[in-house]
Each structure stands twice: as structure tokens, then as C-alpha cells.
Amino acid sequence: MIIKPHHFLDIIKLYGAGIDVFVPDQQMNHDFYKVANEIIAHPEAELCLTKEADDICQPCIKLEKGVCVDPLTKYPGFFQKDSYNKTLDQRMLEVFALDEMKTYSAKVLCAILYQNAEKIFLVWQEEAADAVQKRYDLFCIGAKRYLGL
Ligand code: SF4
Numbered sequence: 001m002i003i004k005p006h007h008f009l010d011i012i013k014l015y016g017a018g019i020d021v022f023v024p025d026q027q028m029n030h031d032f033y034k035v036a037n038e039i040i041a042h043p044e045a046e047l048c049l050t051k052e053a054d055d056i057c058q059p060c061i062k063l064e065k066g067v068c069v070d071p072l073t074k075y076p077g078f079f080q081k082d083s084y085n086k087t088l089d090q091r092m093l094e095v096f097a098l099d100e101m102k103t104y105s106a107k108v109l110c111a112i113l114y115q116n117a118e119k120i121f122l123v124w125q126e127e128a129a130d131a132v133q134k135r136y137d138l139f140c141i142g143a144k145r146y147l148g149l
Contacts, residue, residue, distance in 0.1 A: 001035060003047050004054045004085065005092035009120070011036040012110055013135055016142025030060035043107035043146065049100050051089040075126040088123055095119040107147065114143035 011032075014022070020040070022033035035056050039045055057063045062070040068082040078084040092098065096116055104112070117140055124132045143149075 001038065001045060001047050002050050002054045003035065003056065004051065004089050005049050005096070005098060006085065006088040006123070007032070007035070007054060007056050008039070008047065008106075008109060009092070009113060009135075009139060011039055012113070012142040012146055013139040014142070015040060015146060016138040016140065016144075028060050028062065030056050030062075031058060032056045039106045040146070043105065043110075045106045046103050047106055047109055048103055049089075049093070049098055051086045051093070051100070078126070084126075091123045091125075095122050110143050110146050114140065114147065117143070 011022075014036070022036040022040075024033045035054075039047075053063055053066050053068065057068065060068075062068050062081070068080065068085065070081040072078050072081045072084050075084060078087075093100065096112055096119060098104075098109075098112070117136060120136045120139060121132055124135060127135070
């Protein structure tokens with residue numbers, strides 16, 4: 001599977017929030033549910049990382065010619081989700097020392113993120129502090145469940 005790093009972190013975070021089975025998003029039609037269910041059920045699934053549109057994005061109504069055209073106005077300096085997401089993914093690649101050219105099993109990727117989980121605070125710089133704390137807390141709960149710790 002091809003996945004954006006921040007989408008992977010979101011899946012584990014939602015798993016930590018108690019979602020065991022993901023359901024389709026009727027409005028956006030993206031494949032978040034499909035990829036998430038596959039990753040939760042198969043920790044050995046092989047993942048390639050990308051900053052571009054991933055397997056989740058492919059059927060999404062907001063994907064046009066490979067670019068996410070969803071508008072985003074809540075963070076200064078960003079006007080579309082595409083550039084914001086690419087910024088998040090670039091930061092994740094850097095702070096977690098991830099390689100777009102490598103393949104990771106879902107379990108190994110989760111372990112890398114969990115071992116360096118405090119770096120989540122370096123990635124979501126635009127988000128309110130309490131929201132990032134919640135993201136960190138839920139990711140850690142989800143990662144421990146996923147890794148069987
Ligand atoms: S295309 Fe944009 S809105 Fe759709 S899943 Fe991808 S990032 Fe999300």
C-alpha cells in the first residue's frame with residue numbers, strides 16, 4: 001500500500017480512540033476506511049510512504065489530477081489541504097527519519113513512530129496545543145494496542 005505518513009498516524013490515533021472497524025465516508029468517498037481496516041487487521045502489511053496522493057486519496061471527490069483541491073483556511077499561510085498535508089508529511093519524514101524509497105511493515109512503522117512519539121509536537125505546529133496533546137495521547141494508546149505492549 002502507498003500511504004502518506006500522517007494518514008498512517010491518524011489511523012493508529014483513531015484505533016487508540018477506540019475505533020476497531022472503520023466505515024466508509026459517504027461524503028468524500030475516500031478509502032480511509034479500507035486502508036485503515038487492512039492495516040489494523042494485517043500488521044505485516046507492506047507500506048510505501050509518499051507525500052503525494054496515496055491509496056486513501058485515489059477515489060476521493062477532492063482529488064483532481066493527483067492534487068487534493070480541498071480548501072483549507074484555518075491555518076495562516078495555507079490555502080489548500082494539499083500544501084498543508086505535504087508540509088505535515090515532509091516534517092514527519094524528517095523528524096522520524098523515514099525514507100520514501102523504503103518499504104516498512106505497518107508494525108515496524110508504528111514502532112518507529114511510537115519510539116519517537118514526542119516528535120508529534122514538532123509536526124503539528126499549526127494545531128492548538130491541546131489538540132496536539134490529544135493527538136499524542138491517542139496515538140500512544142493506539143500504538144501500544146497495535147504493538148501489543
Ligand atoms: S484527496 Fe485530500 S481530502 Fe481526499 S483523502 Fe486525500 S488528502 Fe483527504
